[in-house]
Amino acid sequence: MCVIPGLIDAHSHPVWAGDRVHEFALKLAGATYMEVHQAGGGIHFTVTHTRQASADQLLSSLTQRLGRMLRSGTTLVECKSGYGLDLDTELKMLMVIERARRSLDIGISSTYCGAHAVPKGKTVAEATEDIIKVQLPALREKMEQGELSVDNIDVFCEKGVFDLDSSRAILQAGKDMGLQINFHGDELHPMNSAQLGAELNALAISHLEEVTNDGIAAMAKAGTSAVLLPTTAYILRLPQPRARDMLDRGVIVALGSDFNPNAYCCSMPMVMHLACVNMRMTMNEALVAATINAAYALGLSQSHGSLEVGKQGDLLILNSSRWEHLIYQFGGHQELIKYVIIKGNVVYENDKVMDL
Numbered sequence: 001m002c003v004i005p006g007l008i009d010a011h012s013h014p015v016w017a018g019d020r021v022h023e024f025a026l027k028l029a030g031a032t033y034m035e036v037h038q039a040g041g042g043i044h045f046t047v048t049h050t051r052q053a054s055a056d057q058l059l060s061s062l063t064q065r066l067g068r069m070l071r072s073g074t075t076l077v078e079c080k081s082g083y084g085l086d087l088d089t090e091l092k093m094l095m096v097i098e099r100a101r102r103s104l105d106i107g108i109s110s111t112y113c114g115a116h117a118v119p120k121g122k123t124v125a126e127a128t129e130d131i132i133k134v135q136l137p138a139l140r141e142k143m144e145q146g147e148l149s150v151d152n153i154d155v156f157c158e159k160g161v162f163d164l165d166s167s168r169a170i171l172q173a174g175k176d177m178g179l180q181i182n183f184h185g186d187e188l189h190p191m192n193s194a195q196l197g198a199e200l201n202a203l204a205i206s207h208l209e210e211v212t213n214d215g216i217a218a219m220a221k222a223g224t225s226a227v228l229l230p231t232t233a234y235i236l237r238l239p240q241p242r243a244r245d246m247l248d249r250g251v252i253v254a255l256g257s258d259f260n261p262n263a264y265c266c267s268m269p270m271v272m273h274l275a276c277v278n279m280r281m282t283m284n285e286a287l288v289a290a291t292i293n294a295a296y297a298l299g300l301s302q303s304h305g306s307l308e309v310g311k312q313g314d315l316l317i318l319n320s321s322r323w324e325h326l327i328y329q330f331g332g333h334q335e336l337i338k339y340v341i342i343k344g345n346v347v348y349e350n351d352k353v354m355d356l
């Protein structure tokens with residue numbers, strides 16, 4: 001068998017109600033992500049359903065999704081809010097993530113993403129003000145009272161969503177209250193998000209399908225990591241993120257599943273496979289991106305992401321003589337991962353795997 005570090009998923013949106021399988025059909029027929037969003041679907045559809053769902057309902061579906069991730073080898077996952085867009089629902093989502101963090105084996109890094117979309121009926125300026133003056137202070141209070149721990153702040157910095165100046169103001173306000181900056185940038189349009197992240201000393205920027213050469217250089221210089229999401233480019237038929245250019249110029253490249261109602265994939269082994277085939281990463285680079293570099297993107301590389309004395313004992317035991325099978329066998333992880341171990345304890349033993 002092979003032993004490898006537990007996989008780390010540096011970007012996911014696993015708390016929501018109302019699936020969007022109907023939109024998958026629209027997109028297959030040619031509708032773009034932004035066309036669906038601007039017609040009131042996409043994130044807006046999920047916001048409507050998530051606002052209506054109870055915390056218990058959200059926790060129950062989150063638990064199932066995190067269980068699927070764990071069985072696919074993920075031992076630490078970043079989980080975002082962002083389908084509330086108002087104070088009550090954002091707090092409801094973050095409290096659900098908190099309950100999962102306290103009760104489940106899988107490790108969780110929690111992200112406030114109240115700037116995931118501009119809520120219906122508000123302008124960008126009004127939404128920005130609500131986040132900075134209402135939502136963030138309420139969050140800070142809950143954190144100070146020990147009810148909630150939030151690690152990161154996120155914004156969808158995109159044309160037609162949050163522009164560069166409003167993104168800067170929100171991220172800076174989050175940083176001022178001690179949150180790590182980890183945001184969506186340069187996905188559908190070149191926005192100079194990479195340069196903004198470097199300027200703010202962001203820990204990570206996700207997507208980057210449209211990053212420029214200057215943006216790559218700025219990220220490399222600042223030590224801001226790139227969280228690349230191969231499922232998004234695949235499902236939306238976007239240009240692939242330029243992983244090779246980033247790696248060759250010294251950017252720290254991590255991977256994430258981007259699990260959300262648009263990109264329904266819980267499996268980091270499948271993400272690694274897509275990164276190798278579509279983004280031309282080597283298998284070694286993909287494993288590093290899904291372990292130690294993903295830990296770096298979450299500010300946890302001192303304790304997670306590699307098998308070293310003094311670090312947390314999160315690892316996988318694979319029923320294979322070469323670890324590369326985990327990437328090579330597309331979708332085969334279900335029968336390759338024999339044990340998932342977190343903090344030194346077996347948290348999943350796979351009886352579908354035949355003993356050798």
Ligand SMILES: N=CN[C@@H](CCC(=O)O)C(=O)O
Nearest residue numbers: 042043156232258260261262
């Ligand atoms: N691009 C923005 N956010 C998500 C999609 C969220 C959604 O469509 O519900 C992403 O990372 O792909």
Ligand SMILES: [Zn+2]
Nearest residue numbers: 011013184258
């Ligand atoms: Zn995302």
